[in-house]
Amino acid sequence: MSAPLYGLLLTGGRSRRMQRDKLALEYGGQPQLARAMALLEPLVERSFISVRADQRDDPQRAAFPCITDVLPEIGPIGGIHAALCAHAEAAWLVLAGDLPFLNAATLQQLIAARAPQRLATAFRSSHDGKPEPLCAIFEPTSRDLIEAWIAAGQRCPRDFLAHSDVELLELRDARALDNVNTAAEYLQARGEFTERGAGAGNGAGPTSPGARRRLNIQYFALLREQAGRREETVTSAAVDARALYAELSAVRGLKLRPEQLRVAINESFADWSQPLSEGDTVVFLPPVAGG
Amino acid sequence: MAALRAELTDPGCGAYAAFEGWVRNHNEGQRVTRLEYEAYAPLAAREGEQVIAEAISRYGLHGALCVHRIGALPLGEIAVWVGASAPHRDEAFRACRYVIDEVKHRLPIWKKEYYEGGDSGWVNCERCAAPVDHAGAGAAAPATPEPHGHGHAHGPRR
Numbered sequence: 001m002s003a004p005l006y007g008l009l010l011t012g013g014r015s016r017r018m019q020r021d022k023l024a025l026e027y028g029g030q031p032q033l034a035r036a037m038a039l040l041e042p043l044v045e046r047s048f049i050s051v052r053a054d055q056r057d058d059p060q061r062a063a064f065p066c067i068t069d070v071l072p073e074i075g076p077i078g079g080i081h082a083a084l085c086a087h088a089e090a091a092w093l094v095l096a097g098d099l100p101f102l103n104a105a106t107l108q109q110l111i112a113a114r115a116p117q118r119l120a121t122a123f124r125s126s127h128d129g130k131p132e133p134l135c136a137i138f139e140p141t142s143r144d145l146i147e148a149w150i151a152a153g154q155r156c157p158r159d160f161l162a163h164s165d166v167e168l169l170e171l172r173d174a175r176a177l178d179n180v181n182t183a184a185e186y187l188q189a190r191g192e193f194t195e196r197g198a199g200a201g202n203g204a205g206p207t208s209p210g211a212r213r214r215l216n217i218q219y220f221a222l223l224r225e226q227a228g229r230r231e232e233t234v235t236s237a238a239v240d241a242r243a244l245y246a247e248l249s250a251v252r253g254l255k256l257r258p259e260q261l262r263v264a265i266n267e268s269f270a271d272w273s274q275p276l277s278e279g280d281t282v283v284f285l286p287p288v289a290g291g
Numbered sequence: 292m293a294a295l296r297a298e299l300t301d302p303g304c305g306a307y308a309a310f311e312g313w314v315r316n317h318n319e320g321q322r323v324t325r326l327e328y329e330a331y332a333p334l335a336a337r338e339g340e341q342v343i344a345e346a347i348s349r350y351g352l353h354g355a356l357c358v359h360r361i362g363a364l365p366l367g368e369i370a371v372w373v374g375a376s377a378p379h380r381d382e383a384f385r386a387c388r389y390v391i392d393e394v395k396h397r398l399p400i401w402k403k404e405y406y407e408g409g410d411s412g413w414v415n416c417e418r419c420a421a422p423v424d425h426a427g428a429g430a431a432a433p434a435t436p437e438p439h440g441h442g443h444a445h446g447p448r449r
Contacts, residue, residue, distance in 0.1 A: 221329050221401035222416040256416070264399070267333045283331055283399075289414035290328070290335075290359060290400030291312050291371050291391065 002116035003140050005251070006090040007044035008083045009036050010076050010134065011061060011097045012052040012069060017181045022098045024060060025186055028193040033060055036095060036102070038212055042234040043107050043251050044093055048086075050079030076134060077150060077157045084143035091116065096134035098179045100189050104237050104247065106176040110137060112250045115167035119145065122161055123171040131166050133157035135177055212237045216281040217248065223261075223286050227252040241265065242272040245284055254284075261285055292372060299376040301353045308383035310391055312371040314364045318414070322407035328361040328370065331399035335359075342393045346375065349389065350382040357390055359400060 011033060015022045023033035033049070041047045048065045055061055056068060067086050069078045076096070083092050093111070095102070114121045114137050122136035134157070138146075142164070149160050171177060180186050212235050219227045227248075238244035241263040248254060262285040263270050276282070292309075299307060314326050339357060346355050355375040364370055371394075375386035402414045 218331070220331050220399065221403070222413040224329075260416075264331070264334050267337065269334070269338075283334070285331065285399050286401060286413065287415040288396070288399055289402040289416075290330075290398050291395045291402075 002114070003089060003091040004045045005043075005093055005111065005114070005137070006083070006087055007040040007047035007093045007095070008067065008079065009033070009040060009047070009049045009064075009095050009097055010079045011049045012055065012079055013076070013097060018183060018186065020183075022180065025100075025180070025190070027100045027190055031060065032097065032100060033064075036097060036099070037064060038235055039102060039104060039107065040093070040095060042236050043104070043111060043247070046087075046090075048083065050083060071150060074150060074155050075157075077146065077155055077160065080133075080138060080157065081143070081146050081150060084138065084140065084146065088140055088143065091137055091139045093137050094134060096179060098181065099135065099177060100180055100193070101175045101178050102135065103173065103176055106135070106171070106173050108247055108250050109169065109172055110135065113167060113169050118167050119164045120161055121167040121169070123177065124168045125158075125177075126171060126174055130158055131161035131168060132171075132177055133161050134179075136161065213276055213278045213280070215244065215276060216279070217244075218281065218283045220283065221286050223254055223256060223284055226254050226256075236276075238276060240273050240275055241270065241282060241284075244276065244282060245272075248284075256284075256286055260287060292369075295356050295358065295372065295374055299354045299356060299374050301376060303378060304353045304376040305378055306380035306383040307374065307376045308380070308387045309372065309374040310387040311369050312391070314366050314368045314370055316366050318404055321404070321410075323366070323404050324407055325363060325365050325405050326370065327363045327403040327405070328359070329401045329403070330359070330361050332361075335398045335400055338398050339394060342390055342397065345393070346386045346390050350375075350377060350386040352377045352382060352386050355386055355390060357394065359394070359398070361400070 011023045013022065023031065025032050027035060037047060048067045049061055051061055051066045051068055052072065053068050056066055067083050070082045070085060071078045080092065080094055110121060116139055118139065119142040120136055120138050122131035122133065125132050145164065146160060154160065180189050214233060214235050216231065216233050218231045219229060224230055236244055236247055238247055242258060245258050258272065263272055264283040264285060265274060266281050296307065316323055343355050343357060346352060353376045357373045359371045373387050373390045375383045377383045377386065403411055404414055405411045
C-alpha cells in the first residue's frame, strides 16, 4: 500500500530576478497561485502551499492551507522538508510556483509513473539530464535523507535527487516545466496565454483543451472499494468521461480498464466522448451483476 | 409479494407468472455464505422502468412489476421478484424471462459474494471473463437505497 499523495505548491521563493511575487503574476487573467492550485487540487488527496513565516498573512496565500518552513532561508528544499515533517504519512507531489505552462496531462504522467518503493519520482531535465525536483513526487522515506542532506550543508534539491534512488521519466510535453524567472520571460509567457483568449488561461497551460469544471463523482461496488470513497467533487479540465477516467484512475488507483466500464452522466447512460459540463454527476459503472 | 401480485390482477387476464431469484449457497465451485447487493439507485430505477415498459409493449401484457433488494442478504432470501399478467400464459411466461434477462444485463446493480473461508468478490468484476451467471436470482427494478431495504415496485400498469 503506497502512501497517500498530497500536493505542495512552493510559494516561498524570493523572486529576486523578477522583483515581484511570481505567484501573483497573472496568465489569462488569473494569478499563478490560483492557477497552480486549481491544477493540483483534483489530483491529490490534500493540497497545501509552502510559505515563509513572513508570508502567512498574505491574503492570497491565506486562502489555502499553509505549511511554514521549519528551517528558514534554505530555499525550496526547506519547503519540501517541512511538508514531509508536517504530514509524515504522505508522499508529496511538489510543484514550483513559477511553471505557467504546466498542465494536467504532465502531472498525470508523473502520478501514473509513481514508484512508491523509491525515494522519488521525477522527470529528467531536458537541459542537463538530471532529475527535475520541482515537479516531482517525494515519498515519505525521503525525509530522513533530506534532513541528513540539509544537515551536511547541502541545499540543492536537484543534486539531492541526482544522488538518490529516483524513478526518472521522459517529459512528453517538453515545455510543461519551463519556468519564468525574469520580467521579459513573463511578458513573453503571458502573451501566449492572451493570444489564446481568456478561455485558455483558466488554470491550465496553453496546450490545455479548455476550462476546468466542477464535477461530482460517485463510485459503486469494486470501484468504490478501490477509490476508498463513495463520492467526491473534483475540479477537472477533462473534456469528456474518457479523459476524466484517465485522471481519476491515476489519482485513486482504479484498476478496472475503461473498456470494462460503462459511464453514466446525470443519471443517464452516456458515451465516453460526451462533453462534460460544469456540475455534471459522473458515474463509472463496473460490470453489473444483478439478480 | 401478495400485494404486488394483487396489483397485477385483472378480469381480462387469464394468466399470471412470477419469477423469484434466490440467494444460492454456491457459485462457480465456491461455497457462498451470503450476498451483498449495491445499486446506483436512480439509474437502476429508470432503466428498470424502461425494461418493464418494453416487456408490456412487446408481449401485450396487462402489467408487469419487478423488485430488487439491496444490502446484505442471507442464503435462501429472495433477491429479485418479477411478475407479469396477460390474457394468455405464453406472454406471461415469456415476459418474466425477458424482464429478468434484460435487468441482469442492463441495470447498474452489483453483487458481492462472501465465500466460506472469508474470501469475497464482486461478481463479473474480479473474474472479468466470468460467463453470464446462472444463479437462481435475476435482477429487476431497483430497491430503496438503504441497506437491507426492500425494493419498491416498478412498472407501468394499464
